[in-house]
Amino acid sequence: MMIFQENEIPIPVRNDGKRSVEEYTYSDWKDKICEELNEVMTAESSDEKAEELCDIITVCTSFLEAIGYDLKGRKKLFRKINIKNDARGYFDHMYMGKTGRIAEDENA
Numbered sequence: 878m879m880i881f882q883e884n885e886i887p888i889p890v891r892n893d894g895k896r897s898v899e900e901y902t903y904s905d906w907k908d909k910i911c912e913e914l915n916e917v918m919t920a921e922s923s924d925e926k927a928e929e930l931c932d933i934i935t936v937c938t939s940f941l942e943a944i945g946y947d948l949k950g951r952k953k954l955f956r957k958i959n960i961k962n963d964a965r966g967y968f969d970h971m972y973m974g975k976t977g978r979i980a981e982d983e984n985a
Contacts, residue, residue, distance in 0.1 A: 886948075887931075887934050887935045887937075887938035888935070888938070889935075889938050889939040889941075889942035889943075890935065890936075890939045893909075898939055898943050899943060901940075901943065906936070906940045906943075909936050910933060910936055910937070910940075913929060913932045913933045913936055914933060916929040916932065917929040917930055917933065938951065941954070
């Protein structure tokens with residue numbers, strides 16, 4: 878099992894400098910994701926694009942947290958999505974470890 882340091886995974890934000898994300902509506906989340914996507918599209922360098930993409934991931938992580946998915950819940954959800962994508966053949970299995978497949982049992 879891989880252990881992540883807190884600074885290596887997206888950490889949900891609690892406010893945007895003006896208000897708590899708990900006050901956000903679904904429309905606010907959509908606007909925030911679109912704002913960040915626009916920043917990706919207008920970034921000039923690959924490094925700037927990568928940083929803006931990480932901002933999108935952080936916004937999505939924050940949205941997931943706001944609707945009730947804590948870190949454990951997000952890990953479980955990503956595992957479910959990875960298993961689904963693996964079954965669809967979406968992955969290059971050289972990145973998948975010894976077996977080349979995602980184990981459906983989270984303890985495997």
